[in-house]
Amino acid sequence: xRFALKRHSVxxxxxxxxxxxxxxxxxxxxxxxxxxxxxxxxxxxAEFWSTVTNPRVVASYKLTFGASLIAAxxxxxxxxxxxxxxxRYRFPGRRLLDAIVDLPFALPTAVSGIALTxxxxxxxxxxxxxxxxxxxxxxxxxxxxxxxxxxxxxxxxRTLQPALQDLDRETEEAAAILGANRxxxxxxxxxxxxxxxxxxxxxxxxxxxxxxxxSVVFIxxxxxxxxxxxSLLIISKLEQHDTAGATAIALVMLLSSFVxxxxxNGLQWYAGRxxxxxx
Amino acid sequence: xxxxVAHITKxxxxxxxxxxxxxxxxxxxxxALLGPSGSGKxxxxxxxxxxxxxxxxxxxxxxxEEVVTNQPVGKRQVGFVFQHYALFRHMSVFENIAFPLRxxxxxxxxxxxxxxxxxxxxxxxxxxxGVGKRYPSQLSGGQRQRVALARALAVEPRVLLLDEPFGAxxxxxxxxxxxxxxxxxxxxHVTSVLVTHDQEEALEVxxxxxxxxxxxxxxxxxxxxxxxxxxxxxxxxxxxxxxxFHGRVHKGRASxxxxxxxxxxxxxxxxxxxxxxxxxxxxxxxxxxxxxxxLAARVERLNPAGSSAKVVLRTQxxxxxxxxxxxxxxxxxxxxPGEEVFVVAKAARVFVPDIAPExxx
Amino acid sequence: MGTASLSHxxxxxxxxxxxxxxxxxxxRPWARWLLIGVTVTFLSLFLVVPLAAVxxxxxxxxxGAYLASxxxxxxxxxxxxxxxxxxxxxxxxxxxxxxxxxCIAKFEFRGKSLLISLIDIPFAVSPVVSGLIYMLLFGMxxxxxxxxxxxGIQVIFAVPGIVLATIFVTFPFVxxxxxxxxxxxxTEEEQAAVSLGASGWQTFRRVTLPNIKWALLYGVIxxxxxxxxxxxxxxxxxxxxxxxxxxxxxxxxxLYNEYNFVAAFAVASLLALxxxxxxxxxxxxxxxxxxxxxxxxxxxxxx
Numbered sequence: 041x042r043f044a045l046k047r048h049s050v051x052x053x054x055x056x057x058x059x060x061x062x063x064x065x066x067x068x069x070x071x072x073x074x075x076x077x078x079x080x081x082x083x084x085x086a087e088f089w090s091t092v093t094n095p096r097v098v099a100s101y102k103l104t105f106g107a108s109l110i111a112a113x114x115x116x117x118x119x120x121x122x123x124x125x126x127x128r129y130r131f132p133g134r135r136l137l138d139a140i141v142d143l144p145f146a147l148p149t150a151v152s153g154i155a156l157t158x159x160x161x162x163x164x165x166x167x168x169x170x171x172x173x174x175x176x177x178x179x180x181x182x183x184x185x186x187x188x189x190x191x192x193x194x195x196x197x198r199t200l201q202p203a204l205q206d207l208d209r210e211t212e213e214a215a216a217i218l219g220a221n222r223x224x225x226x227x228x229x230x231x232x233x234x235x236x237x238x239x240x241x242x243x244x245x246x247x248x249x250x251x252x253x254x255s256v257v258f259i260x261x262x263x264x265x266x267x268x269x270x271s272l273l274i275i276s277k278l279e280q281h282d283t284a285g286a287t288a289i290a291l292v293m294l295l296s297s298f299v300x301x302x303x304x305n306g307l308q309w310y311a312g313r314x315x316x317x318x319x
Numbered sequence: 320x321x322x323x324v325a326h327i328t329k330x331x332x333x334x335x336x337x338x339x340x341x342x343x344x345x346x347x348x349x350x351a352l353l354g355p356s357g358s359g360k361x362x363x364x365x366x367x368x369x370x371x372x373x374x375x376x377x378x379x380x381x382x383x384e385e386v387v388t389n390q391p392v393g394k395r396q397v398g399f400v401f402q403h404y405a406l407f408r409h410m411s412v413f414e415n416i417a418f419p420l421r422x423x424x425x426x427x428x429x430x431x432x433x434x435x436x437x438x439x440x441x442x443x444x445x446x447x448x449g450v451g452k453r454y455p456s457q458l459s460g461g462q463r464q465r466v467a468l469a470r471a472l473a474v475e476p477r478v479l480l481l482d483e484p485f486g487a488x489x490x491x492x493x494x495x496x497x498x499x500x501x502x503x504x505x506x507x508h509v510t511s512v513l514v515t516h517d518q519e520e521a522l523e524v525x526x527x528x529x530x531x532x533x534x535x536x537x538x539x540x541x542x543x544x545x546x547x548x549x550x551x552x553x554x555x556x557x558x559x560x561x562x563x564f565h566g567r568v569h570k571g572r573a574s575x576x577x578x579x580x581x582x583x584x585x586x587x588x589x590x591x592x593x594x595x596x597x598x599x600x601x602x603x604x605x606x607x608x609x610x611x612x613x614l615a616a617r618v619e620r621l622n623p624a625g626s627s628a629k630v631v632l633r634t635q636x637x638x639x640x641x642x643x644x645x646x647x648x649x650x651x652x653x654x655x656p657g658e659e660v661f662v663v664a665k666a667a668r669v670f671v672p673d674i675a676p677e678x679x680x
Numbered sequence: 681m682g683t684a685s686l687s688h689x690x691x692x693x694x695x696x697x698x699x700x701x702x703x704x705x706x707x708r709p710w711a712r713w714l715l716i717g718v719t720v721t722f723l724s725l726f727l728v729v730p731l732a733a734v735x736x737x738x739x740x741x742x743x744g745a746y747l748a749s750x751x752x753x754x755x756x757x758x759x760x761x762x763x764x765x766x767x768x769x770x771x772x773x774x775x776x777x778x779x780x781x782x783c784i785a786k787f788e789f790r791g792k793s794l795l796i797s798l799i800d801i802p803f804a805v806s807p808v809v810s811g812l813i814y815m816l817l818f819g820m821x822x823x824x825x826x827x828x829x830x831x832g833i834q835v836i837f838a839v840p841g842i843v844l845a846t847i848f849v850t851f852p853f854v855x856x857x858x859x860x861x862x863x864x865x866x867t868e869e870e871q872a873a874v875s876l877g878a879s880g881w882q883t884f885r886r887v888t889l890p891n892i893k894w895a896l897l898y899g900v901i902x903x904x905x906x907x908x909x910x911x912x913x914x915x916x917x918x919x920x921x922x923x924x925x926x927x928x929x930x931x932x933x934x935l936y937n938e939y940n941f942v943a944a945f946a947v948a949s950l951l952a953l954x955x956x957x958x959x960x961x962x963x964x965x966x967x968x969x970x971x972x973x974x975x976x977x978x979x980x981x982x983x
Binding site for chain 2: 871875
Binding site for chain 1: 804815879883944951
């Protein structure tokens with residue numbers, strides 16, 4: 041067999057476009073990212089380890105991952121209800137609502153951050169009603185979770201919508217004819233089919249939350265050990281000209297994002313293959 | 320020669336799509352490349368168009384004695400009609416057909432008026448004068464097919480290539496378009512090559528049929544030749560229905576089941592395996608054997624719905640046998656299921672390994 | 681038959697469409713209205729209230745105070761820098777996106793799926809880390825920083841760094857929209873154009889571009905929104921020099937931290953308007969794409 045890098049095609053421009061793509065990708069993405077790995081390699085293993093296991097750093101990781109996990113879980117539940125309502129029902133204002141779902145995505149994170157802080161602070165529109173109950177949102181982990189829920193919502197809804205749209209109504213009808221009640225149909229027919237999409241949406245929201253900075257930094261209060269997220273810690277290390285420390289914390293975050301990304305890809309591959317095998 | 324293909328081989332990875340294929344097509348001929356999927360017919364067509372290139376070191380393609388193997392597709396002046404038409408969905412019918420004229424280098428580009436005149440002419444040729452302003456999505460399948468053809472003809476092609484041109488259409492439109500394509504070809508007489516897996520289509524439309532299998536040409540001949548004098552068992556099986564029996568030849572006789580007949584082409588003493596093919600319409604049913612070579616069988620099923628009657632029988636060794644007879648003869652016989660009868664062959668073909676096939680009885 | 685009845689509804693584009701109401705697979709009315717109620721309440725409380733708050737806070741001290749916020753030269757400089765950044769980053773990623781989609785969708789070659797994954801990387805990198813990696817390249821302790829500084833070129837804490845970080849975070853948007861669409865559209869139309877004598881550029885401009893224009897616009901809208909609104913990555917490389925390296929989101933932060941809330945929310949309200957415009961445009965383009973997909977399906981359907 042002859043080794044061929046590319047299958048013959050009559051269309052022009054392959055060399056030019058691939059060359060440009062690789063060059064641009066290398067300069068903008070690969071080279072800067074490799075700098076992160078090389079820079080952290082300058083640290084000895086012991087230095088690296090003591091940086092990332094510093095109690096303040098560990099507390100920030102716990103907070104970041106914990107709040108992100110809770111936010112993604114809330115989004116999975118409410119996102120499902122929103123996606124289901126938008127796909128299945130027709131009611132006045134549906135199209136408007138559908139468009140608004142993307143607001144957290146379109147609104148610059150700094151704007152979301154100050155707006156959420158204004159609403160949930162002690163005297164804010166919503167905060168003032170929570171205050172008498174002893175519920176403090178702004179400058180607490182609860183506020184961080186709230187902000188992360190806000191920015192993660194579109195990911196779950198937008199991933200679920202196409203999956204719910206593709207749901208074959210005839211299988212549901214078949215389930216009904218075979219004697220399943222609505223709840224059984226839901227748990228045994230609908231959920232298994234849309235589960236890959238739900239998990240993908242969950243993972244996307246989770247990944248986005250881990251790295252989020254702008255919407256959190258205002259509402260969190262940034263108290264070390266209590267409400268300091270990992271992204272903020274990187275910035276304060278940089279401000280103290282501790283580039284190596286910032287790099288070490290960043291590397292841990294980057295690797296965890298890559299693991300999540302790989303999980304998402306694996307999930308999609310699995311779902312695609314299963315779907316393919318059925319048809 | 321209008322088109323000449325010499326010793327072309329084409330491999331995709333491990334798969335050999337074409338294996339040393341050669342073909343010559345005369346000016347104005349309409350040739351059908353016929354074969355099952357994976358036989359290499361579409362690959363050959365795409366190589367003619369320049370959409371694929373043959374393997375390095377294998378032969379080449381020439382149009383009118385001019386070697387075009389390395390000529391880019393846009394310079395070859397071929398008309399190509401794609402299987403799914405590949406109409407530009409954002410352009411009107413008029414713009415689709417005008418496209419090849421508009422993309423010519425400025426010096427060769429016809430004037431605005433000239434383009435308009437040519438497109439109108441082509442629309443008239445394909446009998447779609449009224450639809451120039453419409454978009455592909457507003458047309459029926461048959462209309463789209465004709466627009467694709469008009470667009471291909473706007474190139475003023477030296478060769479017109481059609482990839483399964485009727486594949487995506489339903490049976491009735493298909494039938495209509497076949498007759499229409501045949502008439503169009505007589506009118507414009509451009510050398511044409513058509514790829515199809517439908518034997519009926521190939522036999523009806525083409526001047527010449529090239530039967531392909533596993534990357535090779537099995538037979539190249541007129542529709543009559545490939546149907547009545549198949550060069551191989553593959554062609555025999557691929558064109559039309561057949562009844563197949565495994566038997567043997569020996570000293571000038573061929574035999575299978577309880578039937579034997581003279582076969583002078585194999586005079587040897589050594590007995591050999593042979594395969595006997597009989598087309599359903601070349602069989603007849605008799606109530607008695609009358610000493611003619613015949614096969615005893617029982618009537619299983621009768622189906623007179625159609626232009627001929629189909630009778631399914633079962634031989635004594637349990638093999639199904641299909642007979643196709645004129646309705647008149649069917650009514651005259653008055654067969655009933657379960658009846659024991661004798662099947663007489665008007666013709667049979669015997670294939671002995673390593674010996675050229677012969678037409679018998 | 682007993683399970684389905686035809687009801688008639690008018691769709692938004694004025695055409696009418698038939699919708700099959702399936703009795704078996706629809707929830708009971710009370711359940712349906714409960715779900716709708718929860719969704720509407722949740723979305724309005726959660727999404728609409730923050731948006732309203734931005735404008736309420738901006739106008740808290742009246743129109744005069746609001747407008748006065750924009751007389752600050754630093755605010756104007758921030759607006760100019762934001763526009764400049766987007767004007768460089770979006771076209772750069774547009775060209776890249778088209779080139780990448782062309783080679784990926786129209787050709788078969790080894791390593792293609794790896795390339796697609798690599799293009800997605802910037803989405804997996806958090807904003808702060810995105811800024812950090814450019815620090816590591818161009819900062820004073822970075823690989824190229826000292827070398828560039830000797831020649832009087834400053835990247836970090838200057839406009840080039842802001843532009844680079846913005847290009848990084850908006851890198852995949854256009855390519856991501858185009859690649860699946862162009863893969864799905866296949867190469868038949870392009871092959872037809874080439875076989876009809878069109879040159880490479882003619883094929884792209886007359887056949888490919890009209891087929892991808894809405895997706896292209898969609899990618900541009902999304903990357904523009906992100907480019908103008910990016911905070912984390914830009915925050916790391918900007919250095920927060922007022923009137924020089926502050927983009928609008930950074931300027932909002934500074935004003936907010938100085939307790940100058942009206943001015944902060946006034947600048948934020950411009951960004952909120954940008955977000956609303958993005959949503960409107962995005963929805964309009966989505967409708968167009970939907971229409972195109974429907975037409976393509978009709979075209980492909982066998983008649």
